[in-house]
Amino acid sequence: MIHPTALVCSSAKIDEGVEIGPYSIIHKHVWIRKNTKVGAYCELGLPTPLAHNNQLEIGENSVIRSHSVIYAGSKIGAGLHTGHHVCVRENSDIAEGVQLGSRTDVQGDCSIGEYTKLHADVHVGKQSTIGSFVWLFPEVLLTNDPMPPSExxxxxxxxxxxxxxxxxxxxxxxxxGNNAVIGAGSVVKSHIPEWKLAIGNPAKPACDVRILRLPDNPRQKAYPWRNRFTRGYPKEIVQAWTEQAQATGKSK
Structure with a gap:
């Protein structure tokens, strides 16, 4: 269903079950795959000379909420969920199941792995690489210029x-590094090894995260977090995590 006030280019490919809300703009070379919902005042496929190509693919079963803008030249996997006023610039590769919180800004030429969750007001600088099953909480800032302003x-x-x-x-x-945890308000100026809790300014490794316990249940280890928190993840992934935990003797 396309709202009568939406502007959809005749060459855009709109699959079955797609909903496009009031006053949204869908440019040419955009492919919105089935059962995706686009809210009001969104703009998809915004042209830019910085894009490596003019294509924009939005994966099936995605939800793009109002006032979000996604530029041409990106590929978005199935099940994307955005908050409001999200911006994704050109040449971004976003895998399946990613969540981008309200006012998140992905500056382009970035890669985000599957089922990674970015909360509100996260800024992802150009050329950032974010893996799978990562959590970035509100107001995380990924910078990219070592001597600003520079090329x-x-x-x-x-x-x-x-x-x-x-x-x-x-x-x-x-x-x-994988499975690391960075404490709130920290400033990360150097590499952090895998499985480390790093805190402070500058952030320094404090301990192995696997020794940490839940404050309300000291008998339960806090990390790996996937041994205790699985809400919103596909059943097959949760099952794989459970089997891995059992195999290593670290199930709950």
């Missing part, structure tokens, strides 16, 4: 299963 861009790398708490600042070119 040198060094996007940070955040590996799989990382947790980056609210108001963390990540410096250009920094790598955060």
């Amino acid at each position: 040198t861009l060094l996007g940070p790398v955040i590996e799989d299963y990382c947790v980056v708490a609210s108001k963390v600042l990540v410096f250009p070119g920094v790598r955060i």
Whole structure:
């Protein structure tokens, strides 16, 4: 269903079951796959000379909420969920099941892995690489210019299963190893090894995250977080996590 006030280019490909809300604009070379819902005042496929190609593909069963803008040249996997006023710039590769909170800004030439969750007001600098099953909490800032302003861009790398708490600042070119946890308000200026809790300014490894316990249940280990938190993930992924935990003797 396309609202009568929406402007949809005749060359755009709109699959069955797609809903497009009031006053949204769908440019040419856009493919919106089946059962996707686009809210009011969205703009998809916005042209830019920075795009490597003019195509924009939105995966099936996605939900794009009002006032969101996604530029041409990106590929979005199935099941994307955005908040309101989200911006995704050109040449971004976003995998299946990603969530982008309200006012999130993905600056382009970025990669985001499957089922990664970005909360509100996250800024992802150009050329950033974010793995799968990552959590970025509100107001995380990924920077990319080591000597601003310059033409040198060094996007940070955040590996799989990382947790980056609210108001963390990540410096250009920094790598955060898989399963690491960054404490709220930290400033990450250098690489953080896998499985480490890092806190402070500058952020420094404090301990192995696997020794941490839940404050309301000290008998239960807090990490790996997937041993205790599975809401919203597909059953087959949760099953794989459960089997892995059982195999390593770390189930709940």
